[in-house]
Amino acid sequence: MTAFPTRRLRRLRGTSALRRLSAEHHLVPSQLVLPVFVKEGIAASQPIGSMPGVSQHPLEKIAEVVDEAAAAGIGGVMLFGVPASRNAVGSGATDPDGILNRAIAVAKDAAAGRLTVQADLCLDEFTDHGHCGVLAADGTVDNDATLPIYAAMGVAQARAGADILGLSGMMDGQVAAVRAALDEAGFAHVAILAYSAKYASAFYGPFRDAVESTLDGDRRTYQMDPANAREGIEEALFDIAEGADVVMVKPAMPYLDVLARVSDRSSVPVWAYQVSGEYAMIEHAASAGLIDRERAIDESLLGIRRAGADVILTYWAIEVAGWLRAGKELS
Template sequence: MTAAFPTRRLRRLRATPALRRLAAEHALVPAQLVLPVFVKEGITAAQPIASMPGVSQHPLEALAGVVDEAVAAGIGGIMLFGVPATRDAVGSGAVDPDGILNRAITLARDAAAGRLTVQADLCLDEFTDHGHCGVLAGDGSVDNDATVDVYAQMGVAQARAGAHILGLSGMMDGQVAAVRAALDAAGFAHVVILAYSAKYASAFYGPFRDAVESTLQGDRRTYQMSPANAREGIEEALSDIDEGADVVMVKPAGPYLDILARVADVSSVPVWAYQVSGEYALIETAAAAGLIDRERAIGESLLGIRRAGADAILTYWALEAAGWLQDGKDLA
């Protein structure tokens, strides 16, 4: 009778919370989390974003408080996005030292005082009146090379403002090499480049466009990647590494865990992932309807991204999840 039972019982290591923690193959710490922060020009109080419950646009004057909260939570950094009062065809506010994003960088850098990394989104979509990530050619398409020239200027402006890490999210060919060269020539060889290498044309970005008040008409499928392609995502990451990227990114995270895992397997630099606004909104909406356990769903989603190979995660739950981890809560 005894011989009929299995000699190997994998359930033994699942019997108690302490055993499960000890046997865990992957863990998450607050320092591996980065909080996206939206700073809007011309407001005096935080403005909630309807499609992202719990997330707000912040006035510039409140940014130091956000930084202090992030430091207290022990997270690794904040990623700044600017929402300007005015926009134009070439996104001139992005390179203006007095533009909302560059002012936010300086304020955050001073408030952080080395206690966390200040990261900045390097893209034109928030600053153009047409909502695309670059400069338009005469036929209405995005002009890759003209856009890359602007990115180089934008990178130097953000470095001068004090950014530690530049998040190149525009998906233009050659953007990493151009920004790296511009930074080095201007004396900013120490500034880190985070390349959004495998950034897919995704429906999961919808709420983010509310957050930055995007004016986009049409879509970005001519420069962001097709969800059908996997090998191309690996090639994009390897190309960015060759051009000098210090970190590469997969975005979105949840629907593209296979890409994340494959990039992590071949990358010689850290690999990050962005848990985007649609992933956030789906869990929040389902939890509000009583369909899922909110905390467990958040924890499971973050651990899944970490398990797939992410060294750090951009997530709108960064502060909350870091608090749970500091309190010793299990994420799963």
């Protein structure tokens, strides 16, 4: 008598219905957040060459972008400002009439409660040297001198209408400083998303095109060393202790191990940012005919979810939300 295996794991893979039923992880539109670039002084949206399908938008276009995102059912938009002028202390970041703060107000009105309006809280887009903080006399980033500016920036963004502030500068103590400022100013309801494990990564390259970065040098003295994983967990735990409502791992795919470990230890939601380089690699490989674009996108997002991300920032948010609503099977 032939001995047949009694346990056949492939039984639950035989049809699309069985695969859907037995899937351990799922994506839904509300788990996706769309990064949005708003540029001062332009009259029409401008494509970003290194990021096919992504554009810088004028302020006048933001309401339309937000309306499209809300209609797609995604969880939010994360706004990044590209100012017309910059200076050493990034004063445009705290100016109520600065491009980012004006965009927040427009987005908040357009969202009308249908999604969350999130804002990047960092000085790199506003400084003429491109660093995330102000510089000391010796040219290094002055952590402690930067914190009061972050606090003022947080209050300005909250006053403009932001629901969630994305603290991405990787300054020690930034969460505590911004939380205290928000609470004192009457914005205790505004949430803080801490970019806790943010690595000094080569995968940010296309993003620097998107925000027209003026950076000379690198950010290795304050962003994390790619060799370190335990440190990422410590960063997240410190931020939670200081009052972070959500913690972030960034980039996503090269740091799935860190994401999984942070998710295991965190008492608050854990998000991940599928950054510009991750996006660009798939887009350019697909355009060269090397991979199936839609399957690669879906697989990459499922991998991030499987590692422990509750929410993913991705430039494909609206497109993928459409696939999900249509019940499209890709992976």
